[in-house]
Amino acid sequence: METSGTNRGADRFREWMKFTPARLDVGRTGTRPLTTEMLKFRLDHAAAVDAVYGEVREETLAEFGLFTVETQYRDKEFYLKRPDSGRVLSEEGARDIVRRCMRRPQVQIVVSDGLSAKAIDDNLADVLPALRDSLAANGLTEGTPFFVKGGRVGVMDDIGRLLEPETLVLLIGERPGLATASSMSAYMCYRPGPGRKDSDRMVVSNIHAGGTPPTEAGAHIGALLRKMIEQKVSGVRLEV
Structure with missing residues (x-):
C-alpha cells in the first residue's frame, strides 16, 4: 500500500527530531502540556539556574594547578545586572597575575566560569589536555594558566594589557539554555588589549558532549592559534 504524503x-519530521534537542511535537492534553514534558521543562530550567549561580569545583581547578583571580563582579546578582563588571579585573587580581604569570607568552590560556560553572566542571578535563597536545603538535608554547571568577569575554583585553601575550584563549561557560546547561566556548584573540573589538576575536562555541566534542574542540583551537600567529591577525581577517 502506498504511503500518503501526510x-x-x-516520518520525515520524526527523523529530523533525532538531530536536535529542541522541544518538538511534545504533545498536550487540551490546552496544557503533558505532565512529563512540563516536568522535563522544569528540570532543564532548574539546571540552567544552577549553572548560572553555581561555583566551579575546587577539584576541577586543582587538577590543572589553576590559581584564582576575580573581576570586579562583587557578587552574582551584581554580575548579572552589570556585565561590564566582569570585563575588568579586581586590583588584587591584576597584581596576582603580574606577580605569578609569565610575561609575553606565545599562548596565554585563561579559564572562567562566565555564565555556567557546570560547563567548566563538565568539559575542562577533556578540552584542556587536548588543547595542550595541539599546542605541542603545532610547535606552540603556553604561559601560566589561571582561573578568572566572574569573567566576561572582554576580560581578555584587561589580561592582555597586563601580560601582552601573542595570543590568548579564554575557555568560558556559555549562557545556559533549556537544551544544555554545560556548554563552553573558546574565545581567541591575537595580541588582545584595550580597544579590541568583537570582530577581532574568534570563537569555537557549543563545546559539550552533545555539541562540539570537547577533545575535537581542543585540537581545533590549537590549529587556529597557530594560524593566528602565522598571519599575525585574528577575527574576521583571519584566513582559515
Whole structure:
C-alpha cells in the first residue's frame, strides 16, 4: 500500500527530531502540556539556574594547578545586572597575575566560569589536555594558566594589557539554555588589549558532549592559534 504524503511528512519530521534537542511535537492534553514534558521543562530550567549561580569545583581547578583571580563582579546578582563588571579585573587580581604569570607568552590560556560553572566542571578535563597536545603538535608554547571568577569575554583585553601575550584563549561557560546547561566556548584573540573589538576575536562555541566534542574542540583551537600567529591577525581577517 502506498504511503500518503501526510505519513511521509510525519516520518520525515520524526527523523529530523533525532538531530536536535529542541522541544518538538511534545504533545498536550487540551490546552496544557503533558505532565512529563512540563516536568522535563522544569528540570532543564532548574539546571540552567544552577549553572548560572553555581561555583566551579575546587577539584576541577586543582587538577590543572589553576590559581584564582576575580573581576570586579562583587557578587552574582551584581554580575548579572552589570556585565561590564566582569570585563575588568579586581586590583588584587591584576597584581596576582603580574606577580605569578609569565610575561609575553606565545599562548596565554585563561579559564572562567562566565555564565555556567557546570560547563567548566563538565568539559575542562577533556578540552584542556587536548588543547595542550595541539599546542605541542603545532610547535606552540603556553604561559601560566589561571582561573578568572566572574569573567566576561572582554576580560581578555584587561589580561592582555597586563601580560601582552601573542595570543590568548579564554575557555568560558556559555549562557545556559533549556537544551544544555554545560556548554563552553573558546574565545581567541591575537595580541588582545584595550580597544579590541568583537570582530577581532574568534570563537569555537557549543563545546559539550552533545555539541562540539570537547577533545575535537581542543585540537581545533590549537590549529587556529597557530594560524593566528602565522598571519599575525585574528577575527574576521583571519584566513582559515
